[in-house]
Amino acid sequence: MIEKxxxxxxxxxxxxxxxxxxxxxxxxxxxxEDEVLIRIEASPINPSDLGLLIGPSDVSSLSVxxxxxxxxxxxxxxxxxxxxxxxxxxxxxxxxxxxxxxxxAAGDQxxxxxxxxxxxxxxxxxxxxxxxxxxxTCFVMHEGTSPAESASCFVNPLTALGMVETMRMENHSAxxxxxxxxxxxxxxxxxxxxEDVPLVNIVRREEHVDMLxxxxxxxxxxxxxxxxxxxLIKALIETGATIGxxxxxxxxxxxxxxxxMEVAANQTATEFNRYGSDKFKQVYIYGGLDxxxxxxxxxxxxxxxxxxxxxxxxxxxxxxxxxEELKQKVADEIKTTFASHYTxxxxxxxxxxxxxxxxxxxxxTGEKYLINPNK
Amino acid sequence: MIEKxxxxxxxxxxxxxxxxxxxxxxxxxxxxEDEVLIRIEASPINPSDLGLLIGPSDVSSLSVxxxxxxxxxxxxxxxxxxxxxxxxxxxxxxxxxxxxxxxxAAGDQxxxxxxxxxxxxxxxxxxxxxxxxxxxTCFVMHEGTSPAESASCFVNPLTALGMVETMRMENHSAxxxxxxxxxxxxxxxxxxxxEDVPLVNIVRREEHVDMLxxxxxxxxxxxxxxxxxxxLIKALIETGATIGxxxxxxxxxxxxxxxxMEVAANQTATEFNRYGSDKFKQVYIYGGLDxxxxxxxxxxxxxxxxxxxxxxxxxxxxxxxxxEELKQKVADEIKTTFASHYTxxxxxxxxxxxxxxxxxxxxxTGEKYLINPNK
Numbered sequence: 001m002i003e004k005x006x007x008x009x010x011x012x013x014x015x016x017x018x019x020x021x022x023x024x025x026x027x028x029x030x031x032x033e034d035e036v037l038i039r040i041e042a043s044p045i046n047p048s049d050l051g052l053l054i055g056p057s058d059v060s061s062l063s064v065x066x067x068x069x070x071x072x073x074x075x076x077x078x079x080x081x082x083x084x085x086x087x088x089x090x091x092x093x094x095x096x097x098x099x100x101x102x103x104x105a106a107g108d109q110x111x112x113x114x115x116x117x118x119x120x121x122x123x124x125x126x127x128x129x130x131x132x133x134x135x136x137t138c139f140v141m142h143e144g145t146s147p148a149e150s151a152s153c154f155v156n157p158l159t160a161l162g163m164v165e166t167m168r169m170e171n172h173s174a175x176x177x178x179x180x181x182x183x184x185x186x187x188x189x190x191x192x193x194x195e196d197v198p199l200v201n202i203v204r205r206e207e208h209v210d211m212l213x214x215x216x217x218x219x220x221x222x223x224x225x226x227x228x229x230x231x232l233i234k235a236l237i238e239t240g241a242t243i244g245x246x247x248x249x250x251x252x253x254x255x256x257x258x259x260x261m262e263v264a265a266n267q268t269a270t271e272f273n274r275y276g277s278d279k280f281k282q283v284y285i286y287g288g289l290d291x292x293x294x295x296x297x298x299x300x301x302x303x304x305x306x307x308x309x310x311x312x313x314x315x316x317x318x319x320x321x322x323x324e325e326l327k328q329k330v331a332d333e334i335k336t337t338f339a340s341h342y343t344x345x346x347x348x349x350x351x352x353x354x355x356x357x358x359x360x361x362x363x364x365t366g367e368k369y370l371i372n373p374n375k
Numbered sequence: 376m377i378e379k380x381x382x383x384x385x386x387x388x389x390x391x392x393x394x395x396x397x398x399x400x401x402x403x404x405x406x407x408e409d410e411v412l413i414r415i416e417a418s419p420i421n422p423s424d425l426g427l428l429i430g431p432s433d434v435s436s437l438s439v440x441x442x443x444x445x446x447x448x449x450x451x452x453x454x455x456x457x458x459x460x461x462x463x464x465x466x467x468x469x470x471x472x473x474x475x476x477x478x479x480a481a482g483d484q485x486x487x488x489x490x491x492x493x494x495x496x497x498x499x500x501x502x503x504x505x506x507x508x509x510x511x512t513c514f515v516m517h518e519g520t521s522p523a524e525s526a527s528c529f530v531n532p533l534t535a536l537g538m539v540e541t542m543r544m545e546n547h548s549a550x551x552x553x554x555x556x557x558x559x560x561x562x563x564x565x566x567x568x569x570e571d572v573p574l575v576n577i578v579r580r581e582e583h584v585d586m587l588x589x590x591x592x593x594x595x596x597x598x599x600x601x602x603x604x605x606x607l608i609k610a611l612i613e614t615g616a617t618i619g620x621x622x623x624x625x626x627x628x629x630x631x632x633x634x635x636m637e638v639a640a641n642q643t644a645t646e647f648n649r650y651g652s653d654k655f656k657q658v659y660i661y662g663g664l665d666x667x668x669x670x671x672x673x674x675x676x677x678x679x680x681x682x683x684x685x686x687x688x689x690x691x692x693x694x695x696x697x698x699e700e701l702k703q704k705v706a707d708e709i710k711t712t713f714a715s716h717y718t719x720x721x722x723x724x725x726x727x728x729x730x731x732x733x734x735x736x737x738x739x740t741g742e743k744y745l746i747n748p749n750k
Binding site for chain 1: 426427430459462624625630641644646648649650653660661663668669670671672673674676677678679680681682683684685687688
């Protein structure tokens with residue numbers, strides 16, 4: 001039975017410097033030709049969603065008026081940061097990059113064959129009860145895969161695959177990854193094991209070292225240990241990794257990776273080069289878990305690059321054919337390589353509850369929430 | 376008349392953490408086939424030379440034993456930095472990347488035609504009375520060009536040309552340059568005027584704004600002004616510059632350039648993009664005038680790159696044919712586009728005098744020394 005309306009989470013920045021989160025009811029969308037209507041049953045809260053949902057707001061300033069599905073969450077945006085949000089002021093924006101659900105209606109006869117199928121899908125506004133999308137954008141899952149299992153089929157799997165692809169395209173042969181105990185990090189470990197790519201994992205907590213070792217990770221460095229730099233250098237000498245992907249972005253970590261790569265490269269150098277090793281070292285920042293400034297001591301010569309990495313331009317770079325291959329791989333391995341773990345399933349109304357916001361806004365590894373808009 | 380010995384400046388790091396500078400007398404080198412012997416009469420002290428000559432030593436710890444050509448300068452290397460210099464410990468290294476001189480002998484009949492010619496040359500050990508090099512590596516100057524005029528024919532001219540070439544190779548259409556009042560900066564202004572490349576110059580002192588305006592520079596931003604960020608954003612909107620070359624490296628400047636590029640890019644954006652502008656922004660660090668850590672606030676989205684830039688890999692990248700064209704351009708325009716200015720000409724013995732070291736080690740814009748090893 002399809003409802004005549006669809007509820008969805010909205011985020012709005014006011015010109016007075018407040019951020020509001022609330023539920024909006026819209027008319028049930030109708031699939032046009034080439035389109036299908038999906039009942040969304042699972043959508044993860046990824047760091048990339050929080051950028052839109054909460055943005056740079058101060059979570060400690062949170063207040064709520066109304067309750068249940070009528071609650072409105074209000075937070076302050078710290079002074080000086082409002083200028084960066086100018087382009088979204090006074091717009092009520094739907095949220096949610098990806099989700100899993102069941103196709104319940106189709107806009108043409110060809111797509112009708114998909115009705116009843118479980119799909120994963122990306123494209124925004126996924127914290128909605130129903131979403132209309134182009135049929136061709138759906139990851140059609142194999143029989144027996146649930147919407148919850150399909151929910152994280154896009155951002156994490158393709159980012160993890162994208163790291164390995166980028167490594168190869170840019171002529172590196174081994175990888176470094178930070179925040180490596182995340183769902184994404186665990187996928188990357190499995191991909192690298194399958195494809196014999198040496199991988200250096202960086203985590204911040206000792207229990208994550210054990211967890212990743214149990215997954216088969218060979219190199220796990222804990223940045224909280226006093227011996228971190230020595231451990232990292234040793235792993236880089238063994239693996240020869242000269243490209244890293246940093247989910248944290250802030251603080252010293254990116255620079256430490258470049259420094260350790262430089263020290264590792266110089267171990268094999270035969271003569272002193274005043275400009276540093278000529279081995280090219282690359283670190284990409286693909287997230288911002290640490291919002292503090294990035295600090296580089298530049299003790300790594302001149303043959304290096306630090307840059308931003310995003311999924312969308314990467315997909316453009318590999319082209320549609322390779323993209324389809326990667327999508328198929330994700331659908332084939334969604335219960336193994338690309339399996340995700342969540343600590344809690346919440347409804348749309350529960351997205352607005354302070355006790356939940358305080359947890360999911362922290363983006364802690366091992367504290368991942370899944371939204372079921374039809375719960 | 377050719378002396379039977381050749382004196383040269385040496386720099387040496389001891390395992391006890393001292394850096395020594397002194398003059399060494401070596402046997403006059405003899406040109407082999409394809410080689411010529413040059414009497415060096417002018418060699419600049421560039422920031423890139425100081426990396427080898429003084430390295431990370433603490434100039435305030437300077438002491439001198441002996442005097443004149445027998446003086447030995449000693450400085451302390453700050454604790455913790457010695458590890459980076461391991462590969463050069465206890466090696467007596469000659470210094471000087473480039474110079475100008477007169478060819479006084481040749482190793483074969485073909486090269487004999489070059490005797491008496493003024494040449495510019497690069498290849499290290501130029502703080503020497505005599506240098507043997509491959510004849511083919513010399514920039515043969517036009518009649519009437521002096522060795523002093525030829526001294527800076529390599530590092531600055533090719534770096535300035537390299538910035539414009541890199542801009543084109545990487546699909547940008549306008550440039551940003553820091554420490555823009557330097558000899559190199561002035562060359563870049565002239566090249567960009569000749570070739571109609573919009574250039575945003577960043578300087579730190581008000582008198583440099585006037586100086587560069589007098590050279591014809593259209594956009595000059597003073598980073599010491601309170602209005603710096605606004606001035607820079609305005610210049611970036613007008614020029615559309617999305618690539619910058621930063622000679623300072625440390626502090627906030629590289630990040631400020633990326634931030635200003637992002638703000639400029641967003642002025643023309645039609646909708647809010649939570650990941651920042653998709654306009655790709657590049658800053659290259661090509662020097663280290665500011666040794667403090669590089670600090671990035673990352674308020675510039677994910678479409679950016681910060682990296683090191685060095686002349687040697689750039690020359691490899693453009694290939695020998697283009698390199699020869701650029702060399703010829705430098706020889707043709709050495710008195711105009713590529714003219715350099717020096718505040719003082721010093722002898723080898725004067726390189727060792729504290730009052731000179733205190734000046735040339737500071738790398739201040741407008742305080743550039745020229746060494747004449749045969750003074």
